[in-house]
Amino acid sequence: MEWNGIPPRGLVTSAFQEMAVDMCRGRDLLSVAKQLSVAYSTLERWYYQLAPQRLAQPKEHEAPEVVCLDEFALQKGHKYGVNLMDAQTGHIWQVTEGRSREQVRNALQQWPFRKAPHVVVTDLAPGMAETVRQVWKHTLVVADKFHVIQLFSKALEATRKRTHARGTHRRGRHEQRLLHTIPDKLKPEELQELKNWLAEDPHLKRLYFALQDIRTVYAVQTQEAGEEALQKWIDDHLYSP
Template sequence: MLATALFHLDSVAVEEITVDQEAVAVTARAVSREAPSPGCGGLSTCIHGRYRRRLADMAMAGRKVVIDLVVRRFLCGTPGCGRRTFVEQVEGLTERFVRRTPILRRTLERLALALAGRPAARLATHLAIPTSANSLLRLLGKLPDRRLGTAPRVLGVDDFAFKKGHVYGTILMDVETGDRVDVLPDRTADMLTAWLRDHPGVEIVCRDRASAYAEAVRTACPDATQVADRFHLWRNLCEAVDKCIGQHRTCLAEPTGDANACKPVVSAGTAADDVPESMEGLRAIKRRGRHAAVHGLYGKGVPIEVIAKTLGLDRKTVRRYAHATTPDDASRGTGSRRYGHIHAYSPYLYRRWNEGCTDAARLHAEIVELGYGGSKRTVRRHLQEIRAGGKPAPDKPKELTVRKATWLMTAHPDKIEESNALKLKQLLARCPELDGVPDCVRAFARMMTERRGTELDAWLTRAEDTGLKPLCSLAHGLRQDFDAVTAGLTLEWSSGKVEGNVNRVKRINRGGYGRAGFDLLRRQILLAD
């Protein structure tokens, strides 16, 4: 059993094994009769002396292992060799100036690549192979860097955030094999252009609709085929549908009395920026002011928590405004998935409220038993409007929101229940302006899934004929990138593997609390399993 566990000691003579509560000590000595000189490569049999080396090895049964190895120093008799003496190295067991066995070093390298410094050091201590965070980082620094001479035939390009909203990098992948090729420290066109010129051979480039990447590919390799990713195209379409419904959100509520006409928030032919401030609602004016105030501080590097205290806002509100490009984008970012989850328990909460139970803590405890996983604060916020109004809770809470209406228009028809299909039909009856949106969505879905890229021009004309500004804007943007979009809707290539690795990069970055430098993060991205 010991011979199997200590197979890497076959080339030495094991003299003694001592086991105590904390460690296993192995005493051994080298037995070879000759050794090659590291200077000239000649073999020497003349022994100059002996000394002991202590090597850390892989743990056994939860105990760290230390090898006390006696090695010999040889004399080199080759004329002209710069070395007079040298120490023998046992293959698979010792290395120059290293106090670990190769198998232990490789294990620590894997831990460091997966967890970086401190987390890997904590896990190594738990595995009885203790080391420091700095030692692990030094091991990573000694790993050979991955450098390619030529680029892959099908290259995937996408950006990722070192710090969301501020600093971005670029990941490059071989779409055919799924291998990570390189990582660039920014997402500018100049950086990618220089990389493509240094690594010729690209024939197809899969990318999102970022103009910087498109410009870089056109400059460095104009003969390459650019392929716009289908996922990003579908997301762009869903965002346009969301904006269309947001402009007609007054149609979402069921009509009461003679309120049968659709009153869009912003007409299809009028830009939001052209609306006079005097005609805007108080909420829109407040939203613009908050957006300007938050970005004024966030752009100077002020932390979100400090901005929240300065402006008297909640941290989540400040974060939403800080990550929104325009005030309208901030209005569409209301509510997280956890907050939206509470709407499933609204009927129960409203019924208990009308029964006289208005304690948010008690109501939270009751719906937790029903499976709710949110916080008391979310329940209290959900009931705040009813508490302030002083009226009984509605018997049936409002169900149709902008998000749900967007889902009804973009979901596969076979996945929509009959009740939801009826809601969509009623919405289109109340708002004839949106009547052409579902047809555009389904036509685009068929074109995308069946690879009918040749029908793109006809679809763009159809989208422009709806008269809805978000769809017209989307069509205008797709026309500017017409060839890449057509290729994305025709060819088999996509950025799916790249997007998966972007999620992996996010996990790696979070594991280091966002404090890993570019060199460390690059090695983790390229070399980790």
């Protein structure tokens, strides 16, 4: 017997398969499979059959002006890839396996739009900016905020471990929170504790306020104010040891 909407030798309608795949947006396949009482392997097969048909087609969209270029682990420690994401909408337009400079260059050359982006935001990996400029000569390369802040966080942590007496693990976690939390989110007694601690360690204090000042740069809302804040940061910290 045949039923409308159920393919030959199938057990569910095409509409149900499409609904199941749509439910996977922003969720993992396992949780959706459990919710629908469908075998994980079955849902996985539906997903990889139907999901590509639902992807946005570049020919139907204007080329993004600002793109985020990031690497990610396909299999941590073994297999990596890079993706190119529209910074305005969050849509990932391209995923390519590999993260070597040659593989990144090939990925950029496969960009599905005719027009190169005006800006590429990426991490601080050596050679990444140079690789982008080799393919897209007139594209601006911007270091993303997360990795810039991470430089300060690593320097703070290294100095804390080197200069401060080792205590319990709990004490170390407490010190990390004092150093890395935005001051406005600390309690008054924690701010006072931090103030006393920094007064005893001038080098740690310089690093700490360099971090707070760079956060001020990122907090401004206009290009003019940003340029002024960045120049002030350079003037204040250019000769810091």
